[in-house]
Amino acid sequence: GENVEQHPSTLSVQEGDSAVIKCTYSDSASNYFPWYKQELGKRPQLIIDIRSNVGEKKDQRIAVTLNKTAKHFSLHITETQPEDSAVYFCAASKKGTNTGNQFYFGTGTSLTVIP
């Protein structure tokens, strides 16, 4: 099955700096890569996603890049704010296939933005 690895496990940045979280996946058939933000005691919430036919996607201060050849994808947060502090999870799945029902998650990155 798919194996998703996520780094770093913890990340501290100064307010206003950028944060980058990286994930790798093992199954070349994976084609859908969402990112979730989870605040303490809350549900994981989708913040951005990318499909394998796209190399980059941006949404205001958040961007995701995908390198299919290397099988890795990254989350970029610019101009970080204290409210960005949370645990971020990457995930991979095979959307649109018979085995696309499982989303494989990374182990999470705890981001702290220091005011």
Added chain:
Amino acid sequence: DTGVSQDPRHKITKRGQNVTFRCDPISEHNRLYWYRQTLGQGPEFLTYFQNEAQLEKSRLLSDRFSAERPKGSFSTLEIQRTEQGDSAMYLCASSGRDQGTIYFGEGSWLTVV
């Protein structure tokens, strides 16, 4: 609120007791998922329903665990003879017909004492 809802949000039970969690997915979503999450880990897949049919089950889902979705709407996850290792947050999620993004509920926290 039209999101995924779960009940109860918190459950403390004695080892050996049975517990049941309920999930109500987003109304137009035909796919429903159960995940388990422990502290410091990402969600781990347990099982998946398409309408009322349970199509996938993880090896994590021992025979003490059973999930149902009798009418293709809400789902229940029952854990029999709970063990301390079952302590976790049980997350329900749903997605639409295009196997799009999954949307999570707030989770049901289980503590087995």
